[in-house]
Amino acid sequence: MTDTNFYITTTLPYVNADPHLGFATEIVLADILARHWRVRGRAVFFNTGTDEHGLKIFRQAVAAGLSPQAYVNHYAESFRRLRSALNLSYDNFIRTTDEAHVVAAQEFWRRVAAAGHIYKKLYPIKYCVGCELEKTDSELEAGRCPLHPAQEIEVREEENYFFKFSSFQKQLLDWYNHTVDFVIPERRFGEIKNFVANGLQDFSVSRLRSKMPWGVPVPDDPEQVMYVWFDALVNYISAIGWPTDMAKFGEWWPVVQLAGKDNLRQQAAMWQAMLAAAGLPFSRQVVIHGFITSSGQKMSKSLGNVIDPLVLVNDFGTDAVRYFLARHVHPFEDSDVTREKFAEAYNANLANGLGNLVSRLMRMTIDYGVRLPAESQKQFVFSEEEQKFLERYEVNRVLDKIWARVGELDLKIQTTQPFVLIKTDPERAKKDVAWCVGELWQIASALEPFLPATAATVQQAISSHAMPPPLFPRK
């Protein structure tokens, strides 16, 4: 990534369910950042896609009576639908089952192995005979499977490949200490420094093919497939041409990665160590956001509090959803979202705020015959403050600023009262309205990365001197 180029990526969601609001938030944030940099004149490469290998998918496909490929095709499609639903401007949609990605993952493995960072060892796994499943420690309660507490957990040995994560501790810490803003926000950076400083354990990067065939084959070992994480993370480089198109790779790397807090380790430590092991530079930045809860609880089907982003889009419109996710979901902290909160923000800020402002101003503009000069319809720059917020990923603060301007404009109309003056001092009234329309143009321009369609509608109304349809009807 050069000074003029900007490479941003979301994490690749695992395709074992339809897209949820959390991922929608992440990808909308990425889209806003991408659009904003384009406005500011940088070339942008915006990547997203789907993570499609692994045991969970394999099992669910089998349970659904589908081939894994058919199963992931179905979900990849459902994630692709987000593009139009949320008006996303990504440049690339990578699937980890894409041939080019599979080849890249294998090449990546070869390089890491050739550098001596992968080894094979026997690995004890905890197995619940009742479930017929391997269990992680966090799934066990008091050393027993919560579903089959009467049965002993069996320890079985399996031979897997391991990645020498532990040898990268010093390199990671050095990097962290020399890169002030590598992980954002700072609190998360502290967490990962702490984690790495406390010591790293090598992790398993393959699975027995006989147990789990749905993965990228390990080069030169027909018995094993890559563990899903190892292959999926490589997408960040395979998406920009590594290893076949190194010119393209050099143009865009390193990347700014967005991820949820559950992904901190994988993105900020494991993946960085993998890059180092392959002799590649670290990422530029890892931005960690929070989770979305609903009524104080994690969204889950059994609680019935799941909010489907596509339903919101259907009921309120694309820009309304983008608006809400960008301003009313905190960029870094967990946020509680309910349909009520959404509707409240919609009515207060979109219908009564922006939408109403456009109506009242356009009415006067047209009735009084006020036109915004063409040259005023060109210049736009984000204020320094707005730029700073965007660079810190605080998109909510930028919207706060923009909505403050909406409020000021409403106030301006109230104080100057052009609708009264038009009867006694029409010149004065028209001048005031002209100023207001100029400001409205600026507001619309600032809104472009956030609400692209709305921004265009407002600008179109101003330049064509025509009343737009109500932007956000009250609900």
Place this chain on the structure above:
RNA sequence: CGCGGGGUAGAGAAGCAGUAACUCGAGAGGCUCAUAACCUCUAGGCGCCGGUGCAAUUCCGGCCCCCGCAACCA
């Protein structure tokens, strides 16, 4: 003493030593260009107990309560 984050008006959310922003919601006025919209005013708050300071929401100590993580998972 496993690690970490946090408790600011009904809700969300800034500030982090010197009259406690802002948004929504509530109450009372005003206006008429507008999507029963808009403007003004009002009520209401720093979890608890100590300490340091001229001054503490802000620093220090203790307590209480939430919430993550602890190697599957946005």
